Amino acid sequence: MPDPMLARLLNHLLWADERTARALASLATPDGDLARRYAHIVGAEAVWLARINGAPADVSPWPELDVAGCQALAERNHAGLRALATSLTPGELARTISYTNTTGASFTNTVEAILHHVVMHGMYHRGQVALGVRQAGGTPLATDFIAFLREAEAPVRH
Numbered sequence: 516m517p518d519p520m521l522a523r524l525l526n527h528l529l530w531a532d533e534r535t536a537r538a539l540a541s542l543a544t545p546d547g548d549l550a551r552r553y554a555h556i557v558g559a560e561a562v563w564l565a566r567i568n569g570a571p572a573d574v575s576p577w578p579e580l581d582v583a584g585c586q587a588l589a590e591r592n593h594a595g596l597r598a599l600a601t602s603l604t605p606g607e608l609a610r611t612i613s614y615t616n617t618t619g620a621s622f623t624n625t626v627e628a629i630l631h632h633v634v635m636h637g638m639y640h641r642g643q644v645a646l647g648v649r650q651a652g653g654t655p656l657a658t659d660f661i662a663f664l665r666e667a668e669a670p671v672r673h
Contacts, residue, residue: 518608521627523668524634524660525600529593530667531658532557535641536586538648538656549647554580556640560592563633566614567599567626576617 535553542549558578565572580588608627615621624632638658645655 518627521608521630521634522600523664525596525630526667527660527663528560528634528637529596530663531637531641532560532589532593534656534658535644536582536589538653539582539585539644542648542651542653546647546651549644549651550580550582550585551577552640552644552647553582553585554578554588556637556644557585557588557592559636560596560633561588563629564592564595564599566612567629568595 535556539549539553555577558574558580559576561574562572562576574588578584578588603626608625608630610626611623612626612629613621613623638660641658645658648655
């Protein structure tokens with residue numbers, strides 16, 4: 516991927532999605548709204564991936580999934596994002612995607628803009644899930660970008 520920051524952001528998305536699922540799974544009975552929020556994160560990722568790949572979406576942006584279903588969709592999304600990230604050239608990042616959103620409005624954006632949106636959209640909703648996990652008596656796992664850098668990109672210490 517030619518844009519190293521976008522690559523880092525996509526890696527952060529993969530890391531943060533997994534941590535969000537783990538935090539939800541740690542609750543004795545996750546609140547339905549929390550699973551719904553996480554389902555929205557992974558559902559939206561799947562819709563955007565389908566748009567980028569020129570395929571029809573097979574899930575909605577608000578799919579009805581339990582935590583296990585969310586984890587399965589997240590794994591599929593992550594495989595798609597990894598494959599996409601390895602194939603992106605500057606020309607591919609600049610490619611425009613025309614699509615119709617869920618309200619029927621038509622838009623055109625570049626692949627790069629869409630990927631940045633997907634990353635930031637997930638950050639927003641993962642914060643909502645973390646708050647809900649805390650309110651349910653659980654301990655949310657940090658999904659901040661800086662926490663990712665500290666954990667995933669920390670230099671090996673001897």
